[in-house]
Each structure stands twice: as C-alpha cells, then as structure tokens.
Amino acid sequence: MNSIKIPNELTQLLKENHVQVQLSVPQLVEKILGRNEGTLTATGAVRVSTGKYTGRSPQDKFIVMEESSKDKIAWGPSNQPISEDAFTILYQKVLDYLKQQPELFVFKGFAGADKKSRLPIQVVNEYAWHNLFVHQLFIRPSEDELLTHDAGFTVISAPNFKADPAVDGTNSETFIIISFERRIVLIGGTEYAGEMKKSIFSVMNYLLPENNIFSMHCSANVGLEGDVALFFGLSGTGKTTLSADPNRRLIGDDEHGWSSNGVFNIEGGCYAKCINLTREKEPQIFDAIRFGTVLENVVINQESRIPDYDDGTLTENTRAAYPIDAIDNIILPSIAGHPNTIVFLTADAFGVLPPIAKLTKEQAMYHFLSGYTSKLAGTERGVTSPEATFSTCFGAPFLPLPATRYAEMLGEKILEHNANVFLVNTGWTGGEYGVGNRMKLAYTRAMVQAALEGELNQVETVKDEFFGLNIPLHIAGVPDDVLRPNQTWADPEAYKQKAKELAAKFRENFKKFTAVSTEIEEKGGPIA
Structure with missing residues (x-):
C-alpha cells in the first residue's frame, strides 16, 4: 500500500534526542523494569497493569470527518464523527505533551504478511511496555526492510494524556481517533494496549477493501495438503480452541485479508486470553508465555513471581501478547492459498x-x-x-x-x-x-x-x-x-x-x- 508523508510536526518530534527507535526486545525489557512499568515473572514474561481500563473503550472511538472519506464511512456508534478542527487541536496538544516526556519509543513495522498489500506502520509510545507490545503484535521488518521503511500510517499513544471532553469534543478523558487523510491514529487516556492493535485493524478494514481485498476478523489455519480454513466467531464460541489443531498449521489467530493470491495474516503476533489458562487446555499459548511476552493484568505471586491465571481479580480479560513464532505449529510467512x-x-x-x-x-x-x-x-x-x-x-x-x-x-x-x-x-x-x-x-x-x-x-x-x-x-x-x-x-x-x-x-x-x-x-x- 502506498505511504504518504507524515505531518511536519510529527517529523520534527521524531528527530528529537529523547526518541528511541526500534529497540530490541531485551532493550525494551530493561527499559520497562528500569522505569517501573512492569515486573519480570518466573516465566520470563513481563507483567504489566493497564490501570482502570482493562478492555477497549468503544464509546471513545472516533473517525475524523474528512472530505475524502466522509461518504464512505458507516457513521454510527462504532464510527463516531469528530471534526477536523477538533482533531487538529487535540493532535497538537498530544505532540506538545510528548515533547516534554523524558523518553519516547518508536516501532517501525508492517500490517499484512502479503508484501504486495502490506501497510508500513510506525507506532510512537509514551510507555516502553506499549512499544514491546506492538513489537510483538505487528510484523517486524528485516534490517534491509527497515532501511527503506516509509510509514503509511502512524499510531501515537499517550496514555497519560487525558482529554477534556468539554473542550476537546470527546466523550471522556479517553480517545481513539483515526484520521484517514493524515494517516494518523491518536490514542490517549487509556493504558489498554489492545486499542493500538484494533485501531490498525480498523484502518486495514478501510484500506484493504479499497484494494479489492476482503478483510476479516477470524482465525485461519492450513492442513498438511495445503487446504485452508477460516474460523469466524465472537468471544466464547471456541474460535481459538478449534483453530488450534495439532494436525494443521496456524496462519493467524485474529485478523486476516483474502486477496486474489489467497489468505494472509494482518499481524505478526497473538493477543491471547489467559484467564484460567493451563498447559493441558491450551499448551501452545501456555508455552508461548516466556521472555519477551507481555502479560496484561495477570495476578502474580509477589515472592515467586509465578502467574496465577485463575485469578480474575483485576479483570477476566487477562491477556498475553507474544510473537507468532513463539508457537511451533505455524506457517511462515503467514500466507496461504x-x-x-x-x-x-x-x-x-x-x-x-x-x-x-x-x-x-x-x-x-x-x-x-x-x-x-x-x-x-x-x-x-x-x-x-x-x-x-x-x-x-x-x-x-x-x-x-x-x-x-x-x-x-x-x-x-x-x-x-x-x-x-x-x-x-x-x-x-x-x-x-x-x-x-x-x-x-x-x-x-x-x-x-x-x-x-x-x-x-x-x-x-x-x-x-x-x-x-x-x-x-x-x-x-x-x-x-x-x-x-x-x-x-x-x-x-x-x-x-x-x-x-x-x-x-x-x-x-x-x-x-x-x-x-x-x-x-x-x-x-x-x-x-
């Protein structure tokens, strides 16, 4: 997908000395621990808390009402409009806020495993653990790909910046705003990392059909003879369990595109629920939780640092974010027929x-x-x-x-x-x-x-x-x-x-x- 130039204000911000680009997993883990953002668990994973927001905030999601896209959007509760002026003012406030932070973290990568239709993205984070999250969830570039990487969409996440609804035109302190013209996703007022993942999925659900590619919220796997299966289903229907088949290789667990070439994973990782997780029930997920994995809102024993997956004190929506290659039975690259x-x-x-x-x-x-x-x-x-x-x-x-x-x-x-x-x-x-x-x-x-x-x-x-x-x-x-x-x-x-x-x-x-x-x-x- 074609990229466009990002706004000048952001370009200037990313050149400043406190911005750290493409840190490795060990570097990010060191930052997380050094900044007291999380705790190292007995599995080697980093455990973090998302504060009062332990899930998505759909009532706080907006799309900028812009000339090029306004007649295409299905406006409604899931796609609330916000004016260009309101977005511009809030966007500038967030950039000014980020300039004052001691450190910022930037990840460059891709959404879409099919190189013919992938979207180059970059994510700017206030938190090191958020940057580790996106590093694991999106597709990581090779060294050569990084040299020529030109972001077609930028996610800016400032969880500690809170909006003023009376002034900023939001519904609360939290906001997730997509501007298709500026190619920006602006997130603030929430520490829940899933907002970054799903905002890019929303972007792909707009861009892919424009290129005659069917975008899908489903899991996908492939059999030994190359036969491909898709599994659609809402929470609690068994999508993860049924798509994790020892006789079939996983293409992806959540987001896919279907082009004229076949099916491809949009992501480079998994964001698995882990409430009541056991090795017996979900061995692939259980064993994927190791060094580099981000554990969200999972209660751990303060002495042993062993996760207690049965404890839903903070939320039932406990999650583990890890790269897809932490699972053995996969197909790489994540594409099939x-x-x-x-x-x-x-x-x-x-x-x-x-x-x-x-x-x-x-x-x-x-x-x-x-x-x-x-x-x-x-x-x-x-x-x-x-x-x-x-x-x-x-x-x-x-x-x-x-x-x-x-x-x-x-x-x-x-x-x-x-x-x-x-x-x-x-x-x-x-x-x-x-x-x-x-x-x-x-x-x-x-x-x-x-x-x-x-x-x-x-x-x-x-x-x-x-x-x-x-x-x-x-x-x-x-x-x-x-x-x-x-x-x-x-x-x-x-x-x-x-x-x-x-x-x-x-x-x-x-x-x-x-x-x-x-x-x-x-x-x-x-x-x-």
Missing part, C-alpha cells in the same frame, strides 16, 4: 440451532451479517435468561465501511473459489441454558474435522423447519440425534417456542440492513 472451508461459530444458549449445518451462499451472507451468539444468564448482572447478541460480520466495532461491503466480498469469494461454509453451534443442546447441556467439545471437533476433510460436501441432509439450515444426518463420532436439535429436547413444544423466539430475534436484527438484497433475507434467513 484460498480457503476451502469457512466456519462460522456461535454459542447458542437457546439450544435450537443445529450443531453443524452447511450453508448456501445466501445463508452464509445472512449469518455473516448477523454475527450471532448469546450472552448467558448469570454472566452479567441483570441477565436472567439468554440474550441474543449480534455483532455484524463478527467484528462490528472495527468496520469503518458499511457491513454490506464486507458481506458482498464474502459472497464473491465463496462463488469464485467454491468455498464450503458451515455454521457450527458450540452452545447448548437438549434445552436452553440452564436446562440442556453444553455441546461436547469432542463432538464439535469431530464435526469440524469432517467439514475440513470434505466429508460433509455430499452427505444426506435434512432441512431445519425454522431456520432452513441443511443438517447432516450422519457424522462419524457424533450420535445421530445430537445432530438434530428437535430430537434432543424432552419437550417438543418448548423447543418450537424457543426456535420461533430466536428466529424472530434474527429477523428483528436484520431490519437494520436496509441496503441488502431481499434475496439474502428471503433465501438466507429463518423460514418459520
């Missing part, structure tokens, strides 16, 4: 969606736009029964363009490459949450394995009476009755009531897609 299989994961707490169903192109586009999963009773105060949650394209907070743009690209890719798409329910069976049981992981693995190996492409199916989904009648390793949710419920009428209830929620949610072809809704959505 065109996907053979696409899996949409949902955790349906209503217990009515089939554990696996093969989707038509229209159904794939419908369920991609819907991005459905469930909030569970008891997980949040006030949630007394399962609540349907819809996140457009399985990544609504990070999509600057209209959702239909991404869905149309998915439909085109499915047709062009004859990809098979499956909806997999990792949620409940035999009744809703509190009555039925969570789908056995062994069954889900068997179903996904069958899908990946092409065993479900020609099998006998039956059409679900409420959602119109084609359900396989037989899959090795899975009891036949488990495959058909209506046969797992003790009370058939209760099943029908819940199925109708969920179907109605799908229809109600889909009303917001006014620009979608009626064919997608008629052929892809619920039928009863």
Whole structure:
C-alpha cells in the first residue's frame, strides 16, 4: 500500500534526542523494569497493569470527518464523527505533551504478511511496555526492510494524556481517533494496549477493501495438503480452541485479508486470553508465555513471581501478547492459498440451532451479517435468561465501511473459489441454558474435522423447519440425534417456542440492513 508523508510536526518530534527507535526486545525489557512499568515473572514474561481500563473503550472511538472519506464511512456508534478542527487541536496538544516526556519509543513495522498489500506502520509510545507490545503484535521488518521503511500510517499513544471532553469534543478523558487523510491514529487516556492493535485493524478494514481485498476478523489455519480454513466467531464460541489443531498449521489467530493470491495474516503476533489458562487446555499459548511476552493484568505471586491465571481479580480479560513464532505449529510467512472451508461459530444458549449445518451462499451472507451468539444468564448482572447478541460480520466495532461491503466480498469469494461454509453451534443442546447441556467439545471437533476433510460436501441432509439450515444426518463420532436439535429436547413444544423466539430475534436484527438484497433475507434467513 502506498505511504504518504507524515505531518511536519510529527517529523520534527521524531528527530528529537529523547526518541528511541526500534529497540530490541531485551532493550525494551530493561527499559520497562528500569522505569517501573512492569515486573519480570518466573516465566520470563513481563507483567504489566493497564490501570482502570482493562478492555477497549468503544464509546471513545472516533473517525475524523474528512472530505475524502466522509461518504464512505458507516457513521454510527462504532464510527463516531469528530471534526477536523477538533482533531487538529487535540493532535497538537498530544505532540506538545510528548515533547516534554523524558523518553519516547518508536516501532517501525508492517500490517499484512502479503508484501504486495502490506501497510508500513510506525507506532510512537509514551510507555516502553506499549512499544514491546506492538513489537510483538505487528510484523517486524528485516534490517534491509527497515532501511527503506516509509510509514503509511502512524499510531501515537499517550496514555497519560487525558482529554477534556468539554473542550476537546470527546466523550471522556479517553480517545481513539483515526484520521484517514493524515494517516494518523491518536490514542490517549487509556493504558489498554489492545486499542493500538484494533485501531490498525480498523484502518486495514478501510484500506484493504479499497484494494479489492476482503478483510476479516477470524482465525485461519492450513492442513498438511495445503487446504485452508477460516474460523469466524465472537468471544466464547471456541474460535481459538478449534483453530488450534495439532494436525494443521496456524496462519493467524485474529485478523486476516483474502486477496486474489489467497489468505494472509494482518499481524505478526497473538493477543491471547489467559484467564484460567493451563498447559493441558491450551499448551501452545501456555508455552508461548516466556521472555519477551507481555502479560496484561495477570495476578502474580509477589515472592515467586509465578502467574496465577485463575485469578480474575483485576479483570477476566487477562491477556498475553507474544510473537507468532513463539508457537511451533505455524506457517511462515503467514500466507496461504484460498480457503476451502469457512466456519462460522456461535454459542447458542437457546439450544435450537443445529450443531453443524452447511450453508448456501445466501445463508452464509445472512449469518455473516448477523454475527450471532448469546450472552448467558448469570454472566452479567441483570441477565436472567439468554440474550441474543449480534455483532455484524463478527467484528462490528472495527468496520469503518458499511457491513454490506464486507458481506458482498464474502459472497464473491465463496462463488469464485467454491468455498464450503458451515455454521457450527458450540452452545447448548437438549434445552436452553440452564436446562440442556453444553455441546461436547469432542463432538464439535469431530464435526469440524469432517467439514475440513470434505466429508460433509455430499452427505444426506435434512432441512431445519425454522431456520432452513441443511443438517447432516450422519457424522462419524457424533450420535445421530445430537445432530438434530428437535430430537434432543424432552419437550417438543418448548423447543418450537424457543426456535420461533430466536428466529424472530434474527429477523428483528436484520431490519437494520436496509441496503441488502431481499434475496439474502428471503433465501438466507429463518423460514418459520
């Protein structure tokens, strides 16, 4: 992707003596410890705290209303507008603040493993640990690449600079602002490092489609014979678990592009959840947490410095950031061919969606736009029964363009490459949450394995009476009755009531897609 010249004020700042560029991992670790930003753990990882913000702040995310992009952006809660004047004033305030800091840290690298479409980026950090984070999460340049590196986008992160909403036009002290014309991401008032990762993902979700590349919030892996699979799914659906297959090599765990050449990872690292982490459950993640890894908000024993992954005192959203090559079973560079299989994961707490169903192109586009999963009773105060949650394209907070743009690209890719798409329910069976049981992981693995190996492409199916989904009648390793949710419920009428209830929620949610072809809704959505 073409780079443009960064604003002069920033150019001048980066020339100053207190700016340190491209420090190595050991140098950054020394800085972190010397500046009391973090603690060295028994694993060799650096443990840090993100203060009061232990997750993203979606209500504080803005895009600058600029002439070149204003008619392209899907303005709304995830893409709030801010004026060019407000941005310019705040941007200058942040630069003035950074000039006064004793040290600044700069990382230069790339977003996108495919050299034909990658974005050269640089990140300017107030914290050394933030700089280590981006060093591990983005793609690190070779020495030769560094010599010719010309940033096409710059992230400026000043966590200790707090906005004044009354003056600066923000919603709080925190702000994450993207200017597509200036090629700047401005972040302040939050120490949560994930904002840097996701802001660049938002940028790529704008730039890649402009180059006819489909950007995706998914994990991806490749089989021994070169067959590629994508896994889309919201939190709690099993995306990480199911994509970590010992018989397949990981391309990436979170963000990808799909170009005319195939699939590529946007990142150079992983940002893994580690609440309740054990070597038995997630050996790849557990063993990746070593020297150079950043552990966010994980409680450690003050004497032994051993992490306690079961302790969610600070947050359930504990994280580990490490380079992708800390995992053994990967493919490098993180690129592969065109996907053979696409899996949409949902955790349906209503217990009515089939554990696996093969989707038509229209159904794939419908369920991609819907991005459905469930909030569970008891997980949040006030949630007394399962609540349907819809996140457009399985990544609504990070999509600057209209959702239909991404869905149309998915439909085109499915047709062009004859990809098979499956909806997999990792949620409940035999009744809703509190009555039925969570789908056995062994069954889900068997179903996904069958899908990946092409065993479900020609099998006998039956059409679900409420959602119109084609359900396989037989899959090795899975009891036949488990495959058909209506046969797992003790009370058939209760099943029908819940199925109708969920179907109605799908229809109600889909009303917001006014620009979608009626064919997608008629052929892809619920039928009863």
